[in-house]
Amino acid sequence: MTEAAVMPMMDFGFLCHFAQQDAGKLYARGIGFDRLNVPGVPCSLDGMYYVLQMRARPGSPPERAFKLRMMNADGQAEYEMQGSLSFNQLNYAGEPTVRLIIGLEEVVFPQFGLYALAFEVDGREVHRAGLEVRREPPGSDGPGE
Numbered sequence: 001m002t003e004a005a006v007m008p009m010m011d012f013g014f015l016c017h018f019a020q021q022d023a024g025k026l027y028a029r030g031i032g033f034d035r036l037n038v039p040g041v042p043c044s045l046d047g048m049y050y051v052l053q054m055r056a057r058p059g060s061p062p063e064r065a066f067k068l069r070m071m072n073a074d075g076q077a078e079y080e081m082q083g084s085l086s087f088n089q090l091n092y093a094g095e096p097t098v099r100l101i102i103g104l105e106e107v108v109f110p111q112f113g114l115y116a117l118a119f120e121v122d123g124r125e126v127h128r129a130g131l132e133v134r135r136e137p138p139g140s141d142g143p144g145e
Contacts, residue, residue: 008054008064008087011097013119013127019049019101024089026051026099034129037136041111048104050117052127056087056096063087064121066100070107073114079107085121109133 017030028051036045050068063086070079087096109115112133119127 006057006060007124007126008056008060008085008098008121010126011053011055013050013052013129015117015129015131016049016051017047019051021099021101026053026101033131035132035134036109037134038109039136041133042108043133044105044108046105048107050102050104050119050129051100052102052119053097053099054085054087054121054126055091056098060087060096062096065123067120067123068102069118069120071116071118072111078110078115 014028014031015033016028017033019026019028021027028049030047036043038045056062063084065082066085067080067082069077072078081102085098085100087098089097089099091097112135115131115133117129117131118125
């Protein structure tokens with residue numbers, strides 16, 4: 001079996017303002033934003049989450065390493081975290097599944113511009129979310145999109 005055949009399948013991945021899981025259900029608000037309007041930089045945003053769900057393919061190991069990197073427009077890493085995935089929940093079809101809710105309050109955006117959050121499993125990128133950080137327009141109520 002090839003490496004690609006045992007890589008997990010991505011069900012979904014998105015940025016949102018709030019996410020939690022309760023009794024197997026995912027609750028999320030503010031899904032799908034792709035820009036932040038902020039008064040100045042550097043800045044961070046309380047209430048920014050990266051949510052992903054993946055399914056293991058047959059023959060895939062139950063534990064996998066992951067890395068989440070935030071890169072600037074030049075491709076330089078501004079933030080990085082690592083961990084492990086455990087495909088220990090079964091979905092409706094009996095497939096091993098993992099759901100991650102990653103709080104990003106520690107992420108600092110050092111300058112205005114474009115950023116990408118890249119999620120890797122065992123060193124291979126499986127999802128990417130883009131984000132633009134820009135100066136908030138005059139008269140704005142604060143961070144938002």
